[in-house]
Amino acid sequence: MKLGTLNGGRDGRLVVVSEDLAWCADAGHIAPTLQAALDDWAEARPALELLATDLAHEVIPMMRFHERNALAPLPRAYQWADGSAYVNHVQLVRQARGAEMPESFWTDPLMYQGASDEMLPPRADIPLPDEDWGCDLEAEVVVVVGDVPRGATREQALEKIVLVGLVNDVSLRNLIPAELAKGFGFLQSKPASALSPVFVTPDSLGGRWRDGKLHGALKVDLNGNPFGRADAGTDMTFDFGTLVAHLARTRNLAAGTIVGSGTVSNRGEDGGPGKPIAQGGVGYSCIAEVRTVETILDGRAETPFLRHGDTVRIWMDDDHGHPIFGVIEQKVVPA
Amino acid sequence: MKLGTLNGGRDGRLVVVSEDLAWCADAGHIAPTLQAALDDWAEARPALELLATDLAHEVIPMMRFHERNALAPLPRAYQWADGSAYVNHVQLVRQARGAEMPESFWTDPLMYQGASDEMLPPRADIPLPDEDWGCDLEAEVVVVVGDVPRGATREQALEKIVLVGLVNDVSLRNLIPAELAKGFGFLQSKPASALSPVFVTPDSLGGRWRDGKLHGALKVDLNGNPFGRADAGTDMTFDFGTLVAHLARTRNLAAGTIVGSGTVSNRGEDGGPGKPIAQGGVGYSCIAEVRTVETILDGRAETPFLRHGDTVRIWMDDDHGHPIFGVIEQKVVPA
Numbered sequence: 001m002k003l004g005t006l007n008g009g010r011d012g013r014l015v016v017v018s019e020d021l022a023w024c025a026d027a028g029h030i031a032p033t034l035q036a037a038l039d040d041w042a043e044a045r046p047a048l049e050l051l052a053t054d055l056a057h058e059v060i061p062m063m064r065f066h067e068r069n070a071l072a073p074l075p076r077a078y079q080w081a082d083g084s085a086y087v088n089h090v091q092l093v094r095q096a097r098g099a100e101m102p103e104s105f106w107t108d109p110l111m112y113q114g115a116s117d118e119m120l121p122p123r124a125d126i127p128l129p130d131e132d133w134g135c136d137l138e139a140e141v142v143v144v145v146g147d148v149p150r151g152a153t154r155e156q157a158l159e160k161i162v163l164v165g166l167v168n169d170v171s172l173r174n175l176i177p178a179e180l181a182k183g184f185g186f187l188q189s190k191p192a193s194a195l196s197p198v199f200v201t202p203d204s205l206g207g208r209w210r211d212g213k214l215h216g217a218l219k220v221d222l223n224g225n226p227f228g229r230a231d232a233g234t235d236m237t238f239d240f241g242t243l244v245a246h247l248a249r250t251r252n253l254a255a256g257t258i259v260g261s262g263t264v265s266n267r268g269e270d271g272g273p274g275k276p277i278a279q280g281g282v283g284y285s286c287i288a289e290v291r292t293v294e295t296i297l298d299g300r301a302e303t304p305f306l307r308h309g310d311t312v313r314i315w316m317d318d319d320h321g322h323p324i325f326g327v328i329e330q331k332v333v334p335a
Numbered sequence: 336m337k338l339g340t341l342n343g344g345r346d347g348r349l350v351v352v353s354e355d356l357a358w359c360a361d362a363g364h365i366a367p368t369l370q371a372a373l374d375d376w377a378e379a380r381p382a383l384e385l386l387a388t389d390l391a392h393e394v395i396p397m398m399r400f401h402e403r404n405a406l407a408p409l410p411r412a413y414q415w416a417d418g419s420a421y422v423n424h425v426q427l428v429r430q431a432r433g434a435e436m437p438e439s440f441w442t443d444p445l446m447y448q449g450a451s452d453e454m455l456p457p458r459a460d461i462p463l464p465d466e467d468w469g470c471d472l473e474a475e476v477v478v479v480v481g482d483v484p485r486g487a488t489r490e491q492a493l494e495k496i497v498l499v500g501l502v503n504d505v506s507l508r509n510l511i512p513a514e515l516a517k518g519f520g521f522l523q524s525k526p527a528s529a530l531s532p533v534f535v536t537p538d539s540l541g542g543r544w545r546d547g548k549l550h551g552a553l554k555v556d557l558n559g560n561p562f563g564r565a566d567a568g569t570d571m572t573f574d575f576g577t578l579v580a581h582l583a584r585t586r587n588l589a590a591g592t593i594v595g596s597g598t599v600s601n602r603g604e605d606g607g608p609g610k611p612i613a614q615g616g617v618g619y620s621c622i623a624e625v626r627t628v629e630t631i632l633d634g635r636a637e638t639p640f641l642r643h644g645d646t647v648r649i650w651m652d653d654d655h656g657h658p659i660f661g662v663i664e665q666k667v668v669p670a
Binding site: 010039076077078079081084102105108110111112113114115116117118127129133150151172175180182183184185186187188189190191192246247249250251252253254256257335 | 437468519520584
């Protein structure tokens with residue numbers, strides 16, 4: 001089952017979307033918003049599944065689903081916490097600045113508390129007041145959980161994952177060093193992120209959802225050119241069950257909490273930094289990583305961060321070449 | 336005007352509360368929840384003010400307001416960001432561990448993104464699975480804002496402050512050093528915080544709300560004994576306008592965002608560490624600070640962190656000795 005949100009109030013209105021993302025049906029009689037459905041998932045889910053079946057059989061009123069009109073499935077959420085599950089990525093970034101990565105990073109997940117009061121629509125512009133802030137994309141997988149009790153195990157946490165989607169976790173790279181140096185994590189350096197047009201239930205993902213990971217190439221194009229094709233199921237050190245359990249160690253998580261994978265990153269064939277797509281590699285899911293690889297290999301970063309007018313596309317195709325979650329497509333604009 | 340939230344669904348139901356906190360009136364015909372009122376504040380506020388006037392004149396159906404039945408005014412919020420505006424406190428904590436505090440901390444606010452998916456009721460127990468986590472209270476002032484556009488100035492941000500309240504920002508001190516050393520800020524070390532029984536509009540606070548600060552002694556009792564009486568309007572380096580503008584520098588803030596002052600802290604009369612109440616000082620708003628002062632003066636911390644069975648009370652009296660925001664009263668319990 002695929003769920004999306006169309007315009008209508010701060011939280012939009014919930015629609016069930018067809019497998020091919022061409023059609024949708026209003027779900028307002030079941031739950032006005034996705035958050036409302038998540039608040040009462042045990043009741044809402046079967047009713048939504050029936051609606052999805054009716055939509056697939058074309059026996060109910062349908063509307064065309066236009067991704068360009070979609071809001072984020074959760075236009076605002078009560079929690080957004082983002083992991084760094086692809087430790088390869090973390091190690092590369094550290095290596096580029098000559099810093100050792102603690103061994104514990106391979107066993108203890110790194111995660112930050114993000115801002116969730118405004119999740120951008122999938123086609124929203126990225127407003128950038130100052131190009132010197134070093135704007136970067138970060139292509140990631142996210143999951144949405146139901147209520148998770150404090151102290152949940154990995155296995156219990158896995159059971160609580162109800163939806164899967166994608167995010168462009170926008171970062172202001174040049175604000176990060178000074179902000180992290182203050183010791184309290186990201187704040188100004190993480191502006192609003194954009195979510196994929198639809199979120200999908202794990203069971204609808206078939207074999208792509210296994211071991212608590214989403215498998216398949218996470219595709220990233222930068223200004224129309226292939227930039228990233230890393231597999232989200234490869235080199236993910238911590239699966240989503242582990243990430244959710246990490247977040248829930250000391251407190252309950254409310255239904256609708258979004259947990260991110262961190263920037264997807266695959267090692268190169270030799271175990272070292274991955275190559276660009278033009279050189280036969282799978283490329284990168286953020287600009288910081290290609291800059292890191294450039295620094296390691298060539299002594300200096302060449303690829304610039306995002307500038308006004310640049311475009312970013314993020315999606316994952318199914319086995320037939322159709323985007324599973326729709327496409328995040330954003331343009332950087334002055335603000 | 337004072338607003339509270341009573342039981343009824345995940346977000347509770349909005350009530351207008353009398354000045355003396357003895358009575359309340361259902362506000363469901365204006366807005367079902369406080370978040371709904373904040374979403375449409377320009378419409379909701381005058382209607383709620385009328386209701387408050389009718390309540391004061393006892394011309395509408397009233398119910399007794401029992402703080403013990405109150406939920407947090409926002410049982411879940413879309414954002415909670417907490418500053419460290421009492422730089423004195425930050426400097427003391429650093430001094431105790433022999434670390435220099437950067438000069439920039441006096442001009443650039445320190446703030447972290449907190450978890451807001453579960454805000455505890457004012458009389459909720461603090462569940463503590465492990466006393467060795469070093470559970471601490473932190474008595475603070477909070478403000479709630481309407482929609483704040485990216486790049487708002489201090490003056491614009493001040494105009495957006497619609498409610499004022501108190502928080503017990505619970506911290507797990509012994510988890511903090513390792514977590515902050517990872518570089519991404521607080522996550523497991525900040526379990527759910529509790530909010531005061533009511534939030535109050537700034538204009539109802541009279542002279543206590545001025546210069547973007549709340550003035551008056553923030554009272555903290557620990558196990559029934561006076562522990563803190565620091566004035567929230569004294570030694571607050573950054574006012575709330577500055578804190579909100581800091582948070583909004585790179586992104587919009589959604590209505591209902593809660594911004595905290597950080598632990599209230601006053602210097603001693605000689606400009607150094609403040610004294611305990613028993614020695615004629617104003618005491619402390621968290622245990623970490625008294626431990627810091629003990630370390631500086633005596634070479635070692637004496638006061639233990641919270642243990643199972645300990646109780647914490649946090650409130651601020653008006654000029655007649657009545658709590659303005661009601662009383663946060665929590666007991667630490669095994670979990």
